[in-house]
Amino acid sequence: MMPLYLNGAFEYPTAIALATLIGFGFGFVLERAGFGRATILSAQFYGANMRVLKVMFTAIATAAVGLGLLGGVGLVDLSMLSIPETFLWPQLVGGLLFGVGFVVSGYCPGTSIVAATSGNVDALYTLGGIVIGSVAFGFAYPALESFYLSGDMGVVTFDQLLGVSWVWLAAGVAIMAFGAFLGAEKVESWLAGRSKTEAPDHDMPLRNRAFVGLGVAALLGIATLGLPQKTEEITVDVDLISNMDLAESLILAHNDLYLIDLRNPSECASKRIPGAMCLPGDDVEGRFIETLPPTRTLVLYSNEVMTELPNPAKGYKGPVAVLDGTFNSFQSDVLDVPKLPTDPTVENLEEYRLKNALHQQFTGQKTAPVDLKPKATSRAVKKGGGC
């Protein structure tokens, strides 16, 4: 199963050798793409030559389609990929500033490195600027910290956000890219006609072959949806409690449990499940947990679903359960404003009502009239296995 490194196929020294090799490919392709030249890169923003758009979007579509296909046939576990977290506001503002820096310097960080290697002096100045800028950020950080951490949504991908499978979205990205390319080529030839110069040569047969190849890969990816689903049982040797059951227990029987947040202390301090306790940062052995009287059920959660009893909980004498979810999944299931299902059925309307009631209980915000009838006997913790 891939990714290989994260599945322990090789060790760190091999990993850094491969990192250098992958970087080599990256640098080589950037050079061949013409990205070592500020005059080519900046031409993107005057419409004269939209190489940046063409290369970037083809690359994004290729990788998205490729990952969807490999994930679909079960070769790559997409859930293991390291995906950049979303911090909406700093990424929006950072993007705008970055765009300004791009057109002012004519480079971005990766391309300035490639440009410098082929002897462009201006790229060395830009690299110097990049170092100065990132050091300046570090010094300004205390003042910027709250903004830097704002809009924290964790890992959010469009497939979870929209509930559409990866392969469909990858195909959508490819179609969007094709549309953008046709538009870009129109703009290029229009501007070339106006200034009586030649538009960039597209080598149509080659371009069309690239489009067709990408389209076929996208269709194959979609076809993998028809493959029989492998149901892999995760072997869990602890009791699991679902997000909804935890939410219910917190409302109806919060005195029956201790809820502990195992994420790092700063994350926990900024936002946690209501009623949760943070673990002191230096307390990896869980001395704090050992001091708790074993009269309640200990419930733990983190950024990942735990498949075995986490270390800090080993000293606890009472019953232990872990959340069958993560902080983020709990947040989206319970703390975020629930969305009305688009295809209402009896089951999902029922679920919506329940979520609404929970949301209201936790946040005090009314979203829609609901009536939740608490169950007469509240289960504090749902047992995963037999008792």
Place this chain on the structure above:
Amino acid sequence: MENERPFWNPYLAGVALGLVLLVSYVVMGFGLGASSAPTRVAVAAMHLVAADATEGNPYFSQYVKGGQNPLEDWMVFEVLGVLLGGVIGAYSAGRMKRGTVEMGPNTTRRRRFVFAVLGGGLLGFAARLARGCTSGQALTGGAVLSLGSWVFMLAVFVGAYALAPVMRREWR
């Protein structure tokens, strides 16, 4: 230099770049990046000169805390590879030209250098604020369908197009 090889067709280059990213994800589980390597080099240098101040800074400390070496990171080695790839790429295409300056036809070298540093400063600052650059956010995060990365990418284009008319004299 005579006989400079042409650049690749942009769509072919895009497929090649996408395959490099795909290989990175399949082999390592991580995507590509660039901007954090210069930051790590800078932090390593600062740590040599002023260890206490570097460890005391809440942002830089993440790279040096617990005695870790800021240069011992996959991204640093990856960017080392980018450097080598750039050298071999440019050399094999006959594009190695020491001391060239990339600039528009209507500007001076001096102005070009000033803007190169200024723009670079913005790039470095913004990449840290956004937790990545065109490689780590737009390309990598874009391919794995990350919301924040797409927001970043669109904002980059908006910012660049918005300022492009002001910079016209430098490039066209």
